[in-house]
Amino acid sequence: MTPSRNHTLFDQARAVIPGGVNSPVRAFGKVGGTPPFIESASGATLRDADGREYLDFVGSWGPMLLGHAHPAVIGAVVEAAQRGTSFGAPTEREVGLARRVVEMVPSIEKVRFVNSGTEATMSALRVARAATGRSGMLKYRGGYHGHADAFLVEAGSGAATLGVPDSPGVTPGTAADTRTAEYNDLDDTRRLLDDGRVACVFVEPVAGNMGCVPPAPGFLEGLRELCDATGTLLVFDEVMTGFRVAPGGAQERFGVRPDLTTLGKIVGGGLPVGAFGGRTDLMDLVAPAGPVYQAGTLSGNPLASAAGNAALAFIAEHPELYTHLEALGGQLDDGIARIRGTHGYPLTWNRVGSMASLFLTEGPVTDWPSASAGEAERFTRFFHGMLAEGIYLAPSPYEAWFLSLAHTESHMDRLLTALERTLATVFGASA
Numbered sequence: 001m002t003p004s005r006n007h008t009l010f011d012q013a014r015a016v017i018p019g020g021v022n023s024p025v026r027a028f029g030k031v032g033g034t035p036p037f038i039e040s041a042s043g044a045t046l047r048d049a050d051g052r053e054y055l056d057f058v059g060s061w062g063p064m065l066l067g068h069a070h071p072a073v074i075g076a077v078v079e080a081a082q083r084g085t086s087f088g089a090p091t092e093r094e095v096g097l098a099r100r101v102v103e104m105v106p107s108i109e110k111v112r113f114v115n116s117g118t119e120a121t122m123s124a125l126r127v128a129r130a131a132t133g134r135s136g137m138l139k140y141r142g143g144y145h146g147h148a149d150a151f152l153v154e155a156g157s158g159a160a161t162l163g164v165p166d167s168p169g170v171t172p173g174t175a176a177d178t179r180t181a182e183y184n185d186l187d188d189t190r191r192l193l194d195d196g197r198v199a200c201v202f203v204e205p206v207a208g209n210m211g212c213v214p215p216a217p218g219f220l221e222g223l224r225e226l227c228d229a230t231g232t233l234l235v236f237d238e239v240m241t242g243f244r245v246a247p248g249g250a251q252e253r254f255g256v257r258p259d260l261t262t263l264g265k266i267v268g269g270g271l272p273v274g275a276f277g278g279r280t281d282l283m284d285l286v287a288p289a290g291p292v293y294q295a296g297t298l299s300g301n302p303l304a305s306a307a308g309n310a311a312l313a314f315i316a317e318h319p320e321l322y323t324h325l326e327a328l329g330g331q332l333d334d335g336i337a338r339i340r341g342t343h344g345y346p347l348t349w350n351r352v353g354s355m356a357s358l359f360l361t362e363g364p365v366t367d368w369p370s371a372s373a374g375e376a377e378r379f380t381r382f383f384h385g386m387l388a389e390g391i392y393l394a395p396s397p398y399e400a401w402f403l404s405l406a407h408t409e410s411h412m413d414r415l416l417t418a419l420e421r422t423l424a425t426v427f428g429a430s431a
């Protein structure tokens, strides 16, 4: 038997990289086994080191709205690379990308580019604290805003998956400044804002890091009102939802304007980019316009700016892509409702546009307690069953599934067929 190259690479990786991966969610820690080491990707398909192909619903954890190796993005990156990969000096491309972001995202008047979503949230928090003169920050249980210390309190995504929602290494002082409320619970939020010591509320306007959990009707509007009433800034963390749930992100889709917005993933077209932006009076606090220090050797990198520009240009010129994504999502809604109706499995399907999650519980799933109510062992069997069917999902129930422009109706049929077969083994064919 030929030894699996995935296994060999994982063994080699573990010897020199903590846990063998450069971001914990990739390691299959919750579900066990060896992660496929990806050699190439095109459209909606991944190919691993053993030559096996998968239909991809991870999409690099969100950036791949246009699918892998989209020609417009690849062309722009190649062209940019030929002219130099980093200058540490301003470029026209950054201006172009900033103008696109300002045009597309309703509340952003000025934007600063960084290299990851984590940098974006950490910097936006600093601006909010400087603007308000307050230290506190409120986030939601199961919400994930990257790995800066202030946010690693009751965090979702890989932190929840690994069982370290409050990471060691975060000082008690830092953690004490972070307050946590239940997602979709305005009363809980009100109680925590009452003393006027919170600089900002950080919220994923569609939660995507406890699985996909939509905002309840009125939740985002209620947050806007509570923030206005208490002098607290409202920060939408749109690292995941930005350009995904609408061209202008969740703030466009739900019609609520935050004071600050954080972006990542799609804004970099698949290269490492993050951004934070908002009202001019707040953004002009950022150095060198103002005193709030924030910097980056590679920020505004030419390759990343080229990829981001190409992705956003394509999105702006092809708004019909959201109709395509909605149609695919609708096909899944119908298919999963049929499977549930036919077999009576306890399933909850949450979807907002092209982000979704299937929870293996009766539901409804509206917050962290309901999102985390499923049985770990059931998810493990589900995940490995789907992988054996050639369907690549996130190896954790606390992540969203992503659709891309490269997905087709027949891909949805393939996903639904795999789901029906796998769920039969998970729940027992007679359930």
Ligand SMILES: Cc1ncc(COP(=O)(O)O)c(C=O)c1O
Residues within 6 Å of the ligand: 116, 117, 118, 119, 121, 144, 145, 146, 147, 204, 208, 209, 237, 238, 239, 240, 264, 265, 274
């Ligand atoms: C909502 C949200 N905020 C922030 C982040 C942090 O982004 P990054 O992984 O690029 O640091 C992520 C993803 O990791 C995210 O989903």
Ligand SMILES: N[C@H](C=O)CCC(=O)O
Residues within 6 Å of the ligand: 023, 024, 025, 026, 061, 062, 144, 157, 158, 208, 209, 240, 399
């Ligand atoms: N859920 C995380 C971001 O959205 C997954 C990315 C990571 O932590 O590597």
